[in-house]
Structure formats: structure tokens, C-alpha cells
Amino acid sequence: MKNHQPTIIDIAKELGISKSTVSRALTGHPNISKETQKRVLELAKKLDYQKNTLALSLVKHQSFSLGAVVPELIAPFFSLAITGAQEVTSRAGYTLFICQSNESYLTEVANVKALAERQIDGIITSLSKETTDIEHLRNIQRKGIPLVMFNRVSADLEVSKVVVNDREGAFQAVEHLILAGYKRIAHLAGPKNLLISQNRLNGYLDALRTYNFPIEDELITSYDLSKGQARVALMRLLDLPQVPDAIFCINDPTAIEVMQILKVRGIKIPDDIALVGFSDDPASSLIEPSLTTVAQPIIEMGQVAAQLLLDQIQGDAEKFVPETKVLKTKLIVRRSSVKGGI
Amino acid sequence: MKNHQPTIIDIAKELGISKSTVSRALTGHPNISKETQKRVLELAKKLDYQKNTLALSLVKHQSFSLGAVVPELIAPFFSLAITGAQEVTSRAGYTLFICQSNESYLTEVANVKALAERQIDGIITSLSKETTDIEHLRNIQRKGIPLVMFNRVSADLEVSKVVVNDREGAFQAVEHLILAGYKRIAHLAGPKNLLISQNRLNGYLDALRTYNFPIEDELITSYDLSKGQARVALMRLLDLPQVPDAIFCINDPTAIEVMQILKVRGIKIPDDIALVGFSDDPASSLIEPSLTTVAQPIIEMGQVAAQLLLDQIQGDAEKFVPETKVLKTKLIVRRSSVKGGI
DNA sequence: TTTAAAATTGGGAACGTTCCCTATAAAAAT
DNA sequence: ATTTTTATAGGGAACGTTCCCAATTTTAAA
Numbered sequence: 001m002k003n004h005q006p007t008i009i010d011i012a013k014e015l016g017i018s019k020s021t022v023s024r025a026l027t028g029h030p031n032i033s034k035e036t037q038k039r040v041l042e043l044a045k046k047l048d049y050q051k052n053t054l055a056l057s058l059v060k061h062q063s064f065s066l067g068a069v070v071p072e073l074i075a076p077f078f079s080l081a082i083t084g085a086q087e088v089t090s091r092a093g094y095t096l097f098i099c100q101s102n103e104s105y106l107t108e109v110a111n112v113k114a115l116a117e118r119q120i121d122g123i124i125t126s127l128s129k130e131t132t133d134i135e136h137l138r139n140i141q142r143k144g145i146p147l148v149m150f151n152r153v154s155a156d157l158e159v160s161k162v163v164v165n166d167r168e169g170a171f172q173a174v175e176h177l178i179l180a181g182y183k184r185i186a187h188l189a190g191p192k193n194l195l196i197s198q199n200r201l202n203g204y205l206d207a208l209r210t211y212n213f214p215i216e217d218e219l220i221t222s223y224d225l226s227k228g229q230a231r232v233a234l235m236r237l238l239d240l241p242q243v244p245d246a247i248f249c250i251n252d253p254t255a256i257e258v259m260q261i262l263k264v265r266g267i268k269i270p271d272d273i274a275l276v277g278f279s280d281d282p283a284s285s286l287i288e289p290s291l292t293t294v295a296q297p298i299i300e301m302g303q304v305a306a307q308l309l310l311d312q313i314q315g316d317a318e319k320f321v322p323e324t325k326v327l328k329t330k331l332i333v334r335r336s337s338v339k340g341g342i
Numbered sequence: 343m344k345n346h347q348p349t350i351i352d353i354a355k356e357l358g359i360s361k362s363t364v365s366r367a368l369t370g371h372p373n374i375s376k377e378t379q380k381r382v383l384e385l386a387k388k389l390d391y392q393k394n395t396l397a398l399s400l401v402k403h404q405s406f407s408l409g410a411v412v413p414e415l416i417a418p419f420f421s422l423a424i425t426g427a428q429e430v431t432s433r434a435g436y437t438l439f440i441c442q443s444n445e446s447y448l449t450e451v452a453n454v455k456a457l458a459e460r461q462i463d464g465i466i467t468s469l470s471k472e473t474t475d476i477e478h479l480r481n482i483q484r485k486g487i488p489l490v491m492f493n494r495v496s497a498d499l500e501v502s503k504v505v506v507n508d509r510e511g512a513f514q515a516v517e518h519l520i521l522a523g524y525k526r527i528a529h530l531a532g533p534k535n536l537l538i539s540q541n542r543l544n545g546y547l548d549a550l551r552t553y554n555f556p557i558e559d560e561l562i563t564s565y566d567l568s569k570g571q572a573r574v575a576l577m578r579l580l581d582l583p584q585v586p587d588a589i590f591c592i593n594d595p596t597a598i599e600v601m602q603i604l605k606v607r608g609i610k611i612p613d614d615i616a617l618v619g620f621s622d623d624p625a626s627s628l629i630e631p632s633l634t635t636v637a638q639p640i641i642e643m644g645q646v647a648a649q650l651l652l653d654q655i656q657g658d659a660e661k662f663v664p665e666t667k668v669l670k671t672k673l674i675v676r677r678s679s680v681k682g683g684i
Numbered sequence: 685t686t687t688a689a690a691a692t693t694g695g696g697a698a699c700g701t702t703c704c705c706t707a708t709a710a711a712a713a714t
Numbered sequence: 715a716t717t718t719t720t721a722t723a724g725g726g727a728a729c730g731t732t733c734c735c736a737a738t739t740t741t742a743a744a
Binding site (some may be wrong): 394 | 729730731732733
């Protein structure tokens, strides 16, 4: 019936002491006798007292909570990165609250707002595929809330970032295809507004140029990363007068979707068409044929992003300078791109 | 330098009116003239005022935030369920904060505590594999914080729950194996403390009994769901004098892990050993051979759990009675359990 | 007009903490 | 014994809101 959570004042009244003293006992402040502290602690335990972090945060202007806003958790990339981030933040005594934008710009904005309204101490984020306007993040920055971006970062924001050498990784992937003897290498790219799409596309172009391959616009096609939409882009490639003999896909989910469609159509991988992805999602080694991919140190990305955030939070805001960490990718050659087998 | 977030008081001072009036303008309270409201709204916009939800929550004893505590987001089951839950909660104006227990009991307890300290309005949870002591959840309940469990629920807690008919689903899976002609059907079970492990095991036993198959203890082996540990349990089965010709696995990740090992060892699926999983994870239809599995309405589970939570929050606490929703599973037969091919 | 009603505003308590400052009590130094 | 130091405790402001109640102004009714 009465659903009153015991407060510090309840304890004070019951013990006939002041709330200041109770506070000291509970926080372990030195100015208190062992005796009183013991009494307070015992009663607190008995009443199942639980501190109200809201009140604390209000006065301290600190909530000891961090927010992570990511496109979607079903993508192994993001859930692994989050896991890495959580590891670091929880070790530092912060609680990490995770929000999904569901690849929606509006949801992303709403998430960021909800976190800010709750006086979060910092945010880690990776942009939704729809996001081009980054005013909501500028806002956060303007308010002095530390912000770190990873993976899908914005070039227009002066914040700490964690990325991989996408361009170089893409270069190696395409170089591998060239060296494996493929002649007509297509690129199934991601949304043009995402920096990683651009970088990976550039890596693809670099490789073609380096090996004196012609660059053909018709071999480059992009899509918006929506589940099921890779099919449309793929069809554009398959309907070409001269069908490609290899496809470098923007990421693993895309490559896997492509592979499913090719298999249904009786197109042999890697004999008719080779496939390379990006990320090394867990499923990539499970499927048949296993997928050649550019592995990223995903968990480490999350860890590094979290560490940068903590450093910024705990450091001197005056002398803070944003930092971009570029982690290394690693090409993992599997069966989807090696004709003789592996 | 001065990093002061504008408050309602700043606006009041600048406009020469009282904070009450500003509050009314901002919240859309009727007792205010259109004129003043307009002035307040304009200044608020200009100052980029953002409300401090913490202060509101403190006085209202409501935070408009919900918490979800799940074992791990990398498992498609949980990220999908969360997605369903988020859909419902955000539509109702709540922000859902997601926490991972990482399958650790202590982390689960810490997560629940962190959420409660932040005066969360309700919690959705699925137990970690280690959890046997549910005192932390009883605590939540005792404090009057609405709690809904899904998937991995506890029998000892009188809260609303969302589950599937695990026992029946398991029965159908094993029945399918029996009808497909398999004679020595093993069960690779989950941790014994989890109710779903028990239910699925019972479904397995039900099927054997129904079809007058002998129940052999050596064909039932369990493991703790740790990544990579299915191998150990599988070896116990493979080392039997009479190796099983079919394995019903506690879930899809387990079945997939088993499949990888069997493939490496040159054991043919489904000819030498058939495999059935539980959940219909996305990877299950991708792998070779595709995995027969018991599909659950995962997203719906999340939605229903969220709805139950909202109902409880918004309803009358006096007349609340916990409710258990049992959703239906559906057997999906794929190649891993059909000898002739499909 | 005068009064009553309605609309609009302001004042201040409350939410649960921490922390600064002061007050008291006990211990140590003179 | 007296003063000084130290240990411990209490009082009250502050954090940013909302909301109740009273005060004021405006409008409507008498």
C-alpha cells in the first residue's frame, strides 16, 4: 500500500540524527564515528535503503551514466562493439545505456535527446544510415557533453573518433581479387552519405588504378543497406551485358545476402562470381562457401571508443583535443574468392 | 568556459517573469496567456533550452525510462526481442535503456541495481545463465517497480512473463526426428537451472515416451551455453559406444557450433547425424546444410513483454495480477534433418 | 459603478542528495 | 584549570523542476 522508498531522511529520523550524518555514513566520509556509521549502515540494510542517483546527479551535475546510440543491435558488428565499450565503461564505474536508432535519423535524434535530457555524462555513437544532418550532435557538443564516434563517423564534427583503415582494407580486398585472377570486379557500395562507404569505394578505386584496371561506372552500384534491398543493386550488376566475375561488397551482411541470391540462381561461387565482404561477422565463416572478408578489430573499436570518452570526461575540458584512432583491418581469405579451393 | 545549461530560471529572469510561468509555458499548461507563452518558447529556442528530466523525475517519482536487462546482444534472439520491446515502449513515450548482463550473475545484479537507483519505471528481463538466486529481482518487486520476464523466466517469481510453449516445441522437434526415421536421438541440453532448459528437456522426453522410445541418460547431456563449450558436451555423445544418429540442441547457436565440429570431423549431416535447433536464428537458414529448428515469434515476445510492462505501470497497482503469455512456436524443417534432401 | 467570475501570474514547498559552514563535544596541549 | 586542537554532529543551501495556493489583473455580470 504505502510504496515509499526509504530515504536518507527516514534513516536520520529513526536514528535521531541529522541527514548530513547519515549521508556521511553512507558515502564513507571520514568525519564520522565508527559507532554511528555502523548504526546507520545497519538500519540502511534493514530498511533496504537504496540511494536515489537522480538526486545525486542533480546536485553534482554528473549522472555516472553514459549513452551509446547505434544503428541496430542485430548487426553483430554493433553488438560486439558495444560489448567492448561496456567492458571499459563498467570497469570505470559508469553504467552504459544502449539505444538503437534502428537506422532511422529521427529515432537517432530522439535517442540523443533523451540521453541528454537525462544528463548523461557522455555519448558514444555510430550514425544511422539516414543521417546527413548532424545538428543534433553539434548540439550535444555545444552543451559540453563529451561525444565519441566510431565506425560511421562524420567528417564535419570535431570529436574523437575510432575507425579502421577502411580505404586500405578495401584496397587489399580488391587487390586480392585482382591477384586471384578476377578481371571484372564490381563494387556493391553503401549509402553515399556515409564516410565509410566513400572510403571503401576509394579503396576499391585505388586498387583498380594501381593494377591498371579500367574503372567502369556500371560496375559500381550502391544501395541503402536496407534488409533485402541488396537484391535490387545486385540485379543491376547481373543484368549488365558483361556480368562481373567478382563483387566486393560494402559489408558482410550484404555479401551474405548476395551469396544467397546467387546460389538460388545457380551461379557458382567463386567460379562464376567471387565474393568479398567487410567486417568478418560470425556468420561469414559459417556459410558455404565461407566468405572472404576484411576483418576489423570490432571489440577493440568499442573499447577504444569508450576509453576516449572516459579520458575526455575525466580530463581537463580546457585542454582537450579530439583524437582519431585508426585501427588496422586484416584480410581474411576464405573460399568465396579462391577458385581452386583453399 | 562557462558551461551552464540554461534552466527555467534563466528564462524567467531574462523575461522578468516567474519560473512557474515559464514552466507553464513549456509544459503547455492552460493557465497562461498565448502572448507570454510565445515569448517563453522563443527565448527557450534561442537559448537552446533543454529540460532536465532528472529534476522532473525527482519530484514526480517517475523517470519515463524503462530498463531491459538481457544476457547478451550478440545473440540474435535477444537483440530481436529488444527491438520488439523498444518499438512498443518508444511509441508510449518511454525511453528503453538496454543493459547486458554478459551472462554473468553479478553483472545482472549490478545492472538491475543501477537501473533501480536511477528510478527506472519498470524492467524487462531475461535471466543470465548463471542466475539461480533471484533476490535482486524480488527486491525490485518489493520496491514496487514493475517487472516483466521473458524467455528465461523464473518459476519462483510472481511477475508477468512471456514465454513460448517450449515443451511442446521441443516435442514437435523430436517427434519430427522420430518420424524421419532417426532411432537414437540425443539431447544437448542447456544449464539445468534455466526453466527453458527443463521445459525443452521435458518436451524431448515426452516425445520419446509417446513413441515408445527408450530413455537413455547417456543420450542427454547438458552444458552451460558458453561459447565453444558445446564441443565438450558433443564429445561425450560422440564417444558413446553407440553414437546417436540425431541431436536435438537446446538452441540454434549450439546446433550451429555442433554442425561446424561434425563437418570438420567428416560426419555427414543429416545422413550420419541429424541436427535440430531452437529459435530460428538468422544464421540457421544460411548455413549448409540449413538447420531444422523450432521458430519462436521473437519480436512479438519483446512486444508483448513491453506491453505487459506498460499495462502494469499505467494500471492500478492494487488490482494488478501477474499474467503469463505463452506464444506459439513453429517447427521449421530444413535440410539438417531430412535424409533424402528437401 | 460595484461585484463576481475568470484569466493570468507569482511565491514557495517539495523531491533526495551532498557539501559547506557552524556548533558542540571530546581530547590534547599549555 | 584553561586554552587549543581534533573529532563528530547538525543546519541549511543548492540542484531544476512541478504544482498548489494565493495574489493580481482582466473580463463579465449585476
